[in-house]
Amino acid sequence: MDTSLYIHIPFCKSKCDYCDFYSLDSRNLDKDGFGSIGKKVVDALGSQITDIADTFSVNSWKTVYIGGGTPSLLSPTEIISLGEILRKTISVKPFTTDEWTIEANPEDLTSEWLNACTEAGITRLSLGIQSMDTGILKSVGRRGTRESNLKALELVAAAWKGDVSLDLIAGLPGQTPDGLRRDLDELFAYNPDHFSLYSLTIEDGTPMASKNKRGLIHNLPDDDESASIWIQGRDALEKKGYHQYEVSNFSKPMKESIHNTAYWEMDGWLAAGPSSSATIIRADATAQRYTVERNLQKWLKSPCSPGETELINRKDLFIEHMLMGFRQVRGLSRTKTFERFGLDPVISLKETIASWTDRHLLQPIGDRIALTGEGLLFLNSFLADCIDEVSREKAV
Structure with a gap:
């Protein structure tokens, strides 16, 4: 089998108010006696990825995507270990992928970390900018700032040789169409290969949903205002030569996300890490799906457990x-x-x-x-x- 692989890193230093992905506070985990949570997670991923590669007879990883959580909290050594794990799990040598992406928060980046990504084999960096306005970032619990964004962009321009994708969100509290356009104009100067422009969604169960219900979020654009902000962002991207190829994604020619396209084409993929989900397409037009245990402690004890499985009719x-x-x-x-x-x-x-x-x-x-x-x-x-x-x- 030649397939794609999603890897979930289940911890953050702090959780953004709008996020409903599974992650835990890495600082609390270390205090609870986990030691280096990054090393423990990478060791468990090694066991799980080896197991699923054997179970599904993987010949090569077409694409790899490391998401989270906050993958940029992994140390350079842990990043290199992930590369070694993937090389050991496939039968086709040398290890190559069409694309290997890692998500990163701007405030975490160092030259050493970027060099480790290159050594591991990572080819694409997805940087969570979200906004260039420090006040807006703070209003939704982001730990970054305008200054940390700029510092990261300068570092990436100087030290990173792979592709770069930048994430932005439209409809954040206090955001305006002019504000988003100013962000884009500033980011265009760094000549990224790709942009993801998402519309803010307030998911049930998130801190943002709770704050909004209690009337604690001020200057939140209504649906029409949010749509206007997003549309003007889209228009600015297209005017600059980034073609829209998916509802929230824009790229230069030939720089589309290969991994995410595998999702949109329903080509099937495997997954590792707590709460991650895999879909294996079968010849009879059904699919097998497994969802990994959504509990870090349980998963660390038994990373090869198949978790919840189901047949999609x-x-x-x-x-x-x-x-x-x-x-x-x-x-x-x-x-x-x-x-x-x-x-x-x-x-x-x-x-x-x-x-x-x-x-x-x-x-x-x-x-x-x-x-x-x-x-x-x-x-x-x-x-x-x-x-x-x-x-x-x-x-x-």
């Missing part, structure tokens, strides 16, 4: 295939859909496609069916229509 996999494919600007492939499910989406989704095409929000692009630029702004409504039709369609 044909209809549910078709829905996921559709939900992910239409996120892309190029849309859903009719050929790939037919090869996998024996279905032509033009027929399976005929009512929805006809309705959205008549409104000039959907269009054919060669083999693919894609939402227009305006249509992507209403992605959730379109997908709801698709799900409703598939749920009523007995042939799927």
Whole structure:
């Protein structure tokens, strides 16, 4: 099997108010007698990655993505150890990937850490800028500042030879369209290869949801204001030559995220680290999914446990295939859909496609069916229509 791998690093120094990913405070973990939590996690990852590589007969890792949590809290030695682990788990030599990404917080970066990433084999750095305004960053619990962002960008420009992606969020408290455009203008000077521009989502159970419910968040843009901020950010990115290829992602030519595209194309992937989830596509148009234990202490004791497993039936996999494919600007492939499910989406989704095409929000692009630029702004409504039709369609 040639496949992609997601690795979850389950700790942070502090948790951003809007984040609902699984992570724990690394400082508390060290106090609780874990010792170096980074080393313990990397050792457990070594056991788990070796086990899944053997279980699924992995020949090569097409892409690797290290997310979190805060992967940049791993030490240079621990980063190099991860590279050694991956080399040992595959049968194809030498170890190569189409792309290996690591997420990083700007305030953590050092030359030594970046050099370790290069030595390990990492080719792509995803830097969580989020905003260039210190006040906005503090309002959502980010530990970075404008100054730490600038320092990291200068360091990356001087010391990093791989690709660079920058993350930004639209709709943060106190943010305006002019503010986001100023951020982008400043960031363009560093000539990154890729931008992810996300719309702020307040997830249930997060500190931000609690604060918002209690009226403690001031200057939060409403839905229309947030959409306007995001649209003006999109327009600035496209004007600068970054083409939108997915609802929240923009890149220079040939610099799209290969790993994330594997998700959007539902090509299947493996996963390691607590709370991570893998999907293995089967020949009968079903899928096997496992989700790793969402408890660091339990996972450290038994990292090779399969966690929660489930079988995704044909209809549910078709829905996921559709939900992910239409996120892309190029849309859903009719050929790939037919090869996998024996279905032509033009027929399976005929009512929805006809309705959205008549409104000039959907269009054919060669083999693919894609939402227009305006249509992507209403992605959730379109997908709801698709799900409703598939749920009523007995042939799927």
